[in-house]
Amino acid sequence: MLPSAGLLLTSLLSAGFLPRETSTWRWTLPAGVSAPPIPADNPMTTVKIELGRRLFYDADLSANGTMSCATCHEQKHAFADGNRTHPGVTDESGRRNVPGLANVAWFTPLNFADPAATTLETQAATPVFGAHPVEMGMAGREAEIGKRLGRDSCYQTMFARAFPENSGRIDFPNVARALASFERTLISYGNAWDRQQLAPNAQAGSALFARDCAACHSGANFTDLSMHRLGPADPALPDQGLFEKTGIDADRGKFRTPSLRNVALTGPWWHDGSARTLDEAVAKHGLTHDAAEAKQLIAFLTALSDTEFTQRQSLAMPEEACGKRL
Incomplete structure (x- = not known):
């Protein structure tokens, strides 16, 4: 009998084929800026950020495979969108303008009018599962997210590296943790005001x-x-x-x-x-x-525009994963 995916990943971890310890994230921030708060159950690691970056640009998180986080949060618009509002996968009109994401690691609450959206991990459910309005349209289909991503052997490896504490489980809670980790790297402190170079x-x-x-x-x-x-x-x-x-x-x-x-x-x-x-x-x-x-x-x-932020390669759609072009 073949072992389950969870048992297989546990065996690989025990045998040393996949690392238990992953590189912790090192903040590079201007003088006077403290690191943002990080949930105890979601420490920052480079492999988790790498996974979150790929997920941020993956349309498989939407019902019909046409919409990713980056569909509305475009880097060239400082991770806003350039439209008045953005329709979801059902073409229902959006209600609110898409906000930019610069320095969201320090924000709470995160939404325009929802005091309960206090962490990036919990906020991720709003676009994915929300129904007022429908955005990514996955309400009632949470299990499908794990099934879709789990068909990709590279995702299996990336989740195993990012979440060794739960045998690399591929489900929405881990998706949300990875997305949140990547979003905490959307750091923008390079405009003319920051540099004290105002005209x-x-x-x-x-x-x-x-x-x-x-x-x-x-x-x-x-x-x-x-x-x-x-x-x-x-x-x-x-x-x-x-x-x-x-x-x-x-x-x-x-x-x-x-x-x-x-x-x-x-x-x-x-x-x-x-x-x-x-x-x-x-x-x-x-x-x-x-x-x-x-x-x-x-x-x-x-003068509050940080054009380096809109061009930073580490925030752009990844060109490869697991050594292969996407």
Whole structure:
């Protein structure tokens, strides 16, 4: 009788054919930036990150094999998408604009209006299994993910190396752990503001930003990670934001402050993608600036773009796995 896949992997691990210990991830961060919190049950390793990178670009995580994480989170858009919203595999319209993913390792909550999405591991289920709206369309088909990926001998090897503690089990919890590990490497600290190389116009804009915007767009990632509403609540709007999770009237129309890192690359803007330009996005805040000040503020926001991040090869779709071209 042939051994089960789990017993086979356990035997290989015991015999030393697959390493029990994998290389731990070494953070390379600017001075003053601390490593993000990491769940105790999902330590960072290079092999897990490698697996997560491949999974991030794999459309087999969607019902009809047409949609991967990267379908909506494109590197050239700082892992946003360039569209107002993005339809899912059933062509149902998206409800909210796709956010960029720069420095998501430090974010909680992770969604626009869901305070329960506090870790990348738990958030992964929203696009894969969510039904309001349908994105990747795998609700009720969780077991199929393991079956699909398990047919690939390279995935068998990669999961075994990434998760020796559970014999390389190929299932969605391990998929989510690998994806989260890769997403924690989406680090962007290389814009002109980070380098203290703002042009004069952007420097003037930074003073305006500090005066008018930094109360909510605060800290190293330009977000207080809190939920706010601009203007009065409108119960007639189709998207009620935080209210949909809490049922508290005061939460109608509240959404989490988005990060402004790479903001010039992640448009259109606003939680529903309704602002087609940065000028429109700024105007929605009700701020009053003359033409010169508006240009200065936009110059500052544009200076928050990290073009190296959008071209970093270690974040791009992998060209090979297990020594073979994909």
